[in-house]
Amino acid sequence: MDQNRVYFFDTTLRDGEQTPGVALRTPEKIEIAKGLVRLGIDVIEAGFPAASPGDFEAVQTIAREVKGTTICALARCNEKDVIKAIDALKDAERSRLHVFIAISEIHMQYKLKMTREQVLDKVKAILELAKGKVDEIEFSGEDASRADLDFACQVYGTAIAGGATIINVPDTVGYMMPQEFASKIRYIKEHTPGVEKVIISVHCHDDLGLANANSLAAIEAGARQVECTINGLGERAGNVGIEEVVMSLKTRHDYFHDLQVNIDTKQFTKLSKLVSRLTGVAVPPNKAIVGSNAFAHESGIHQHGMLSNPETYEIMTPESVGAEKTNIVLGKHSGRHAFEDHLKNLGFHQTFTEEKINDLFAKFKDLADKKKQVYDDDIIALVVEHMDHKKAFELVSQHYQLGEKGYAYADVRLNTPDGERADAAVGDGPVDASLKAVERVVGMPISLKDYQIRAITAGKDALGEATLKVEYNGRIFHGRGISTDIVKSSVNAYINAVNSIFLAMELEQQEEE
Structure with a gap:
């Protein structure tokens, strides 16, 4: 022995x-x-x-x-x-x-x-x-x-x-x-x-x-x-x-x-x-050594330390027990350093200025407050949604409520080229009512040609992506919106389509000059 x-x-x-x-x-x-x-x-x-x-x-x-x-x-x-x-x-x-x-x-x-x-x-x-x-x-x-x-x-x-x-x-x-x-x-x-x-x-x-x-x-x-x-x-x-x-x-x-x-x-x-x-016995996520969270870090303080030196918060390596890698989980406790590092891992490191990263991080924190866990698809959608382009209209607030017999009431408030404006409308559901309210604020002869909604991430709190086509002066413009609220994603998609119209009008004016 x-x-x-x-x-x-x-x-x-x-x-x-x-x-x-x-x-x-x-x-x-x-x-x-x-x-x-x-x-x-x-x-x-x-x-x-x-x-x-x-x-x-x-x-x-x-x-x-x-x-x-x-x-x-x-x-x-x-x-x-x-x-x-x-x-x-x-x-x-x-x-x-x-x-x-x-x-x-x-x-x-x-x-x-x-x-x-x-x-x-x-x-x-x-x-x-x-x-x-x-x-x-x-x-x-x-x-x-x-x-x-x-x-x-x-x-x-x-x-x-x-x-x-x-x-x-x-x-x-x-x-x-x-x-x-x-x-x-x-x-x-x-x-x-x-x-x-x-x-x-x-x-x-x-x-x-x-x-x-x-x-x-x-x-x-x-x-x-x-x-x-x-x-x-x-x-x-x-x-x-x-x-x-x-x-x-x-x-x-x-x-x-x-x-x-x-x-x-x-x-x-x-x-x-x-x-x-x-x-058939599940391993608890927080189980020592082999739990799915054993090498996962969500706290911003922990993530900052891990990115500087893994030994700050890991006393063994995930590889030593056959786990794939340390998992930096992005959620409401995550810090800016982890978010910026993850943007680089997703391939966006040459796209944004420091100011833009700060802006995106603020929007990420808003999203993380609504979702238990933020997935890579969530972040990609967030980044694409907020890539720099001129915005004539921006959503300030929206509210809706369902009425009797399927009707809905909605009111919206937007920043417009003429300042902040608000209006309301009634429709055949919250999406229809909200889009009609936006149309009243915009005040342009825009015709909705196509509208689709789908979940693009996992879970009960998944992000909903709304895509639509509108027609203006014989041309088709596309809009896309992302949110955990499908009504908000639909409104954002419509506003983005309107902004595309304004951007096209501005470019045409520059060419004429």
């Missing part, structure tokens, strides 16, 4: 599958198991063969087909379970039997209805049965974190004497505090006969959100195997996520005295997505 190395035991296919609502088929389990091999997992707990014929088949198939790691099967401390598990593992390249029995007073009294002496006798008998039939035996004292420590040491000592080479100390109900758990691990390490010959393992649940902290505290206290799952799947609040433990050890190698971890961390994101897809 290498005391400078932390071994990883993955139980996604056993404890992870006990997540309510999750049921994996054998081919899906094989796909995940092969992903775990690529990750570099030391031990894969493939299932609980005695639980069902399907579980037996899955463990047997994985043992036969998945190479490059130790395949483990779980068994209760009874003869039937152990024989089933050993049979399922017979074709494994390297096999491990994981046998367990509860050792806390509450479990022994109310679940097992056994005395301490009966538990010790059962452990001794089962280890005698299993010895020599698999490559390794791991023994777990279920609910060990709430067990009497001296009795726990007695049980573990019996298991070691019977041939167990790994003893697991599970915090079955996620009850421990980190310092408390570390103290228990030290006590077991100091008072268990034969413990120097075995690996101490821990299996932490996350009921109080402390599974990673407890696992790391146990490692500090001398544990050298961590039992975990991908994405933290498992009973109730789940198990510790392997991605969290591994990246804690690697990111803080200075603190953990350079403990060796033989895991290919670049596989984390890919495997996380695979497990999520096959189990």
Whole structure:
């Protein structure tokens, strides 16, 4: 045993599958198991063969087909379970039997209805049965974190004497505090006969959100195997996520005295997505390491720092866990530096002056107040909408309300060549009424020839793009408007068409002169 190395035991296919609502088929389990091999997992707990014929088949198939790691099967401390598990593992390249029995007073009294002496006798008998039939035996004292420590040491000592080479100390109900758990691990390490010959393992649940902290505290206290799952799947609040433990050890190698971890961390994101897809359990966006927001930054202060030096707000690189890149999310908290940098990424860096960027940023902030997230298409639309051109008319304000029988009332206020003007109209809906009101303010014989509206970005708060054609003096002019409000986008499209008419008239006048 290498005391400078932390071994990883993955139980996604056993404890992870006990997540309510999750049921994996054998081919899906094989796909995940092969992903775990690529990750570099030391031990894969493939299932609980005695639980069902399907579980037996899955463990047997994985043992036969998945190479490059130790395949483990779980068994209760009874003869039937152990024989089933050993049979399922017979074709494994390297096999491990994981046998367990509860050792806390509450479990022994109310679940097992056994005395301490009966538990010790059962452990001794089962280890005698299993010895020599698999490559390794791991023994777990279920609910060990709430067990009497001296009795726990007695049980573990019996298991070691019977041939167990790994003893697991599970915090079955996620009850421990980190310092408390570390103290228990030290006590077991100091008072268990034969413990120097075995690996101490821990299996932490996350009921109080402390599974990673407890696992790391146990490692500090001398544990050298961590039992975990991908994405933290498992009973109730789940198990510790392997991605969290591994990246804690690697990111803080200075603190953990350079403990060796033989895991290919670049596989984390890919495997996380695979497990999520096959189990149907979504990964929360703010999940550490593998969540979609783990390397996303929206705050303007954070974005400014990230653009200057990523280490200001990222303690690991997205590439180190197989994520594509840092994601600068543009939203209402974003700053001007992030917005300007994103304009350059979109190819607009030679288009705008500093003054124009400031103007666009102000309009972007207005849009971000209306939308939860601003997409690239939103920004492109915003930029195109506000590219420099002479505007004879600009919208100041608009209001509309629906009346009875489908009629609508609308009023608009515009900046015009003759100053600010307002008017109102009634139409067959808010768009019709609003365009008629604009037409009254403009006061020109303009005829609407075509009108279309479409969503150009994703989500319930998507931007609506209105495009239309108007005719003036026998010529067709186009207008385009963008807004989260389709009525406003329609009004802007109409005003832009009118501005095109005025620009054409001005150019014609210049040519005549």
